[in-house]
Structure formats: structure tokens, C-alpha cells
Amino acid sequence: MDIRTKSVHTGIYKDKSYNSVTTPLYPSSTFYFDALGKNKGYDYTRSGNPTRAALEENIASLEGGIGCSATATGMAAITAALFLCKAGDHIVTGDDIYGGTYRLFSQVFPQMGLSFSFVNMRDLKKVKAAITSKTKMIWIETPSNPLLNIVDLGAVIKLAKAKKILTAVDNTFLSPYFQKPFEFGADLVIHSTTKYLNGHSDVVGGAIVYNNKSIGERVRYLVNALGVSESPFDSWLVLRGVKTLSQRMEAHQANALTIAKFLEGHKHVKKVYYPGLVSHPQQDLIRKQMKGFGGMLAFELDTKKVDLNKFFKRLKLFCLAESLGGVESLIEHPWSMSHSSMGIAGLKASGITQQTIRVSVGIEGHADLINDLAGALLGSR
Numbered sequence: 001m002d003i004r005t006k007s008v009h010t011g012i013y014k015d016k017s018y019n020s021v022t023t024p025l026y027p028s029s030t031f032y033f034d035a036l037g038k039n040k041g042y043d044y045t046r047s048g049n050p051t052r053a054a055l056e057e058n059i060a061s062l063e064g065g066i067g068c069s070a071t072a073t074g075m076a077a078i079t080a081a082l083f084l085c086k087a088g089d090h091i092v093t094g095d096d097i098y099g100g101t102y103r104l105f106s107q108v109f110p111q112m113g114l115s116f117s118f119v120n121m122r123d124l125k126k127v128k129a130a131i132t133s134k135t136k137m138i139w140i141e142t143p144s145n146p147l148l149n150i151v152d153l154g155a156v157i158k159l160a161k162a163k164k165i166l167t168a169v170d171n172t173f174l175s176p177y178f179q180k181p182f183e184f185g186a187d188l189v190i191h192s193t194t195k196y197l198n199g200h201s202d203v204v205g206g207a208i209v210y211n212n213k214s215i216g217e218r219v220r221y222l223v224n225a226l227g228v229s230e231s232p233f234d235s236w237l238v239l240r241g242v243k244t245l246s247q248r249m250e251a252h253q254a255n256a257l258t259i260a261k262f263l264e265g266h267k268h269v270k271k272v273y274y275p276g277l278v279s280h281p282q283q284d285l286i287r288k289q290m291k292g293f294g295g296m297l298a299f300e301l302d303t304k305k306v307d308l309n310k311f312f313k314r315l316k317l318f319c320l321a322e323s324l325g326g327v328e329s330l331i332e333h334p335w336s337m338s339h340s341s342m343g344i345a346g347l348k349a350s351g352i353t354q355q356t357i358r359v360s361v362g363i364e365g366h367a368d369l370i371n372d373l374a375g376a377l378l379g380s381r
């Protein structure tokens with residue numbers, strides 16, 4: 001089935017009592033037994049909940065996986081996935097990943113005996129060189145946040161498979177509408193559903209999607225044991241949001257392409273990062289593994305011409321806010337906001353500068369968005 005059909009129908013029809021067309025919300029924390037050992041498939045909401053199960057079925061089908069665990073946040077999904085590793089294991093990842101993931105990998109898990117190598121994952125030789133006999137997992141984020149660098153999924157996953165290393169792909173930026181990591185052999189697909197899958201900036205959530213039974217069983221065990229599953233209400237909201245994923249992604253992308261071109265031609269903008277621009281240096285790879293370019297872009301402001309603070313202050317439609325993937329356009333400063341937890345050295349290694357601005361392009365009218373940016377980009381510091 002077409003992804004547009006799956007997002008509307010898969011997992012939805014759970015109401016056998018009244019045949020409601022949308023999935024009922026079951027906030028109950030617990031479910032009674034008919035007799036010892038006999039219930040209707042659910043006993044306690046941390047372990048399983050019918051509303052959450054509907055969402056999990058839906059997301060798994062969109063990604064082409066066999067199952068999914070919906071988690072309380074994207075970071076909860078990443079945390080649970082990392083528990084597939086044990087003390088002594090080593091993980092290879094990118095040096096330009098989301099700041100919160102970088103913080104978890106550099107500050108938290110090392111205290112528990114995991115070690116990490118942060119490398120430029122566009123360079124396969126660097127990935128290869130970072131692998132040791134202890135490497136258990138390769139963590140991929142593509143396109144990267146916020147500079148939209150692309151990692152070659154086919155090549156990195158092939159390398160990992162040859163060495164029996166697990167691969168996890170954070171697919172938050174493109175969503176399954178524009179990228180399907182399982183088609184390249186990934187073991188896990190991770191989402192912050194806070195972003196495009198929900199799409200309305202009114203939930204935090206995450207997902208771990210798997211396509212192997214034994215990995216799936218372990219993931220489900222860990223999500224329950226760690227207590228990081230998504231609440232029924234938040235699951236219900238994400239399930240509502242996901243139904244319009246395809247239409248929103250098309251609208252985000254159309255606006256992002258128009259804005260990226262506008263910014264690229266603006267004399268106060270030094271550089272634009274967007275996979276849909278021919279100036280993006282990884283054209284062949286983009287066409288090979290992505291079905292679209294998405295709605296995220298970043299650019300370097302010429303702060304000799306435009307004052308950074310004044311730029312943000314002048315904007316009327318773009319909200320100065322972290323997060324991304326909602327219907328409204330958001331703009332932010334990775335150096336001091338989303339990626340500040342990387343520290344100066346980490347920021348510099350990733351290529352983020354004090355002039356880098358990240359934009360989550362919403363679905364508003366593109367002319368209004370361009371007018372807003374044009375006004376904020378006027379010269380005069």
C-alpha cells in the first residue's frame with residue numbers, strides 16, 4: 001500500500017464496541033484479568049497499551065519494519081536503543097549529530113562503560129578506521145542536524161554487516177516519507193516523533209522501529225524495563241498527526257526549496273545548506289538514498305552586514321524556538337541553543353559556527369515566509 005494510505009489506515013481500527021473510525025484513547029494504567037492468566041492482551045500500560053499499540057503498528061508499517069516501540073521522547077528511544085550495548089562496547093557515530101544525542105553519548109553513557117568515536121561519517125575511510133574489535137553499534141544520523149550532511153547508508157551499513165555490527169539510523173529529519181533506512185539494511189530506525197511524525201509541536205515522543213524478531217523482543221523488553229514508553233494520550237496525538245505526514249512533508253519541502261533558493265541568492269547570506277540545492281556537494285548520494293529533500297535547512301548569516309540579534313528580533317512569522325517538524329516555521333541558533341551542549345570543541349568539529357542559523361520550514365504560504373525573512377535580512381547592523 002501507498003504510504004499515504006498506510007498512515008491513514010494502519011493500526012487504527014481498535015474499537016470493537018462502537019466501531020469508532022478513530023482509535024479510542026485508553027488512558028487506563030491497568031487492565032483487569034478475567035481470571036488468573038487470562039486477560040485481553042494488556043495488563044499494565046508501561047508494558048503495553050492499545051492506543052500506543054495502534055501508533056506502533058502505524059509507524060512500523062510506514063518504515064517497513066516488523067514492529068515498533070513508541071517512547072516518551074526521542075531521547076528515550078535513543079537511550080533504550082543504546083541499552084542493546086553493554087559495558088565495554090564501543091559505538092561509532094558522527095561528529096555532527098543532534099546536540100542532545102551528542103551529550104548523551106559524550107557525557108552519560110561513557111560513565112556506564114560505553115565508549116564512542118565521533119567521526120566525519122561522510123568519509124567511509126574514517127568510519128572504517130574508527131571500528132575496533134569492541135565496536136557493537138554504528139549510530140547514523142542522516143541528513144545531519146543542523147548542517148544537512150549526508151551519510152552513505154548503503155556503504156556504512158554494508159561495512160557494519162560485514163563485521164556483525166548493529167546499525168541504528170535516526171530518521172527524524174526526513175521521516176519515512178522521504179527515506180527508508182531498512183531498504184539499506186539498517187537494524188533499527190529511530191525517531192523523535194516530537195518532530196515530523198506528529199507534526200504539530202504539541203507532543204514529545206519517540207520511536208524505535210525494528211525489522212528483526214529477536215532485536216525487537218529485546219527492544220520491547222528494554223523499553224518496558226527502563227520505563228520509557230509513550231503515554232496513551234501522547235500516542236493518540238501522534239497517531240492523529242501521522243495521518244497527514246505525506247501531505248505535510250510535501251508542503252514543508254516545497255516551501256523549504258523556495259526559501260533555500262531565496263536565501264542562496266541573498267547578498268547577506270554566505271552559505272545555504274539544503275539537500276535540494278545543486279550547490280549541496282553530495283548530489284549523487286542524495287538522489288541514490290533520499291526520496292526527497294525535506295523541510296530543514298541551515299544558512300550562514302553575514303553578521304558583518306546583519307546583526308544576529310536584530311535578525312531574530314525582526315522576524316514576525318518565524319518563531320525563535322528549538323525543535324522542528326511542526327506546521328509552523330521555527331528558526332534557531334544551534335551554537336547557543338539546540339547544539340550548545342556539544343561544547344565549543346564539539347561545535348567547531350561539527351562545522352557549526354556562531355553565524356549558523358537553522359530553519360524548520362513550516363507549511364505557511366511561501367510568499368509570507370520570504371517577506372518575513374527579507375525584512376529580517378535587511379542590512380544595517
Ligand SMILES: Cc1ncc(COP(=O)(O)O)c(C=O)c1O
Nearest residue numbers: 073074075098145172192194205
Ligand atoms: C535528529 C534528532 N534526534 C533526536 C532528537 C531528540 O528528540 P526529543 O527532543 O523528542 O527527545 C532530536 C531533537 O531535536 C533530533 O533533532
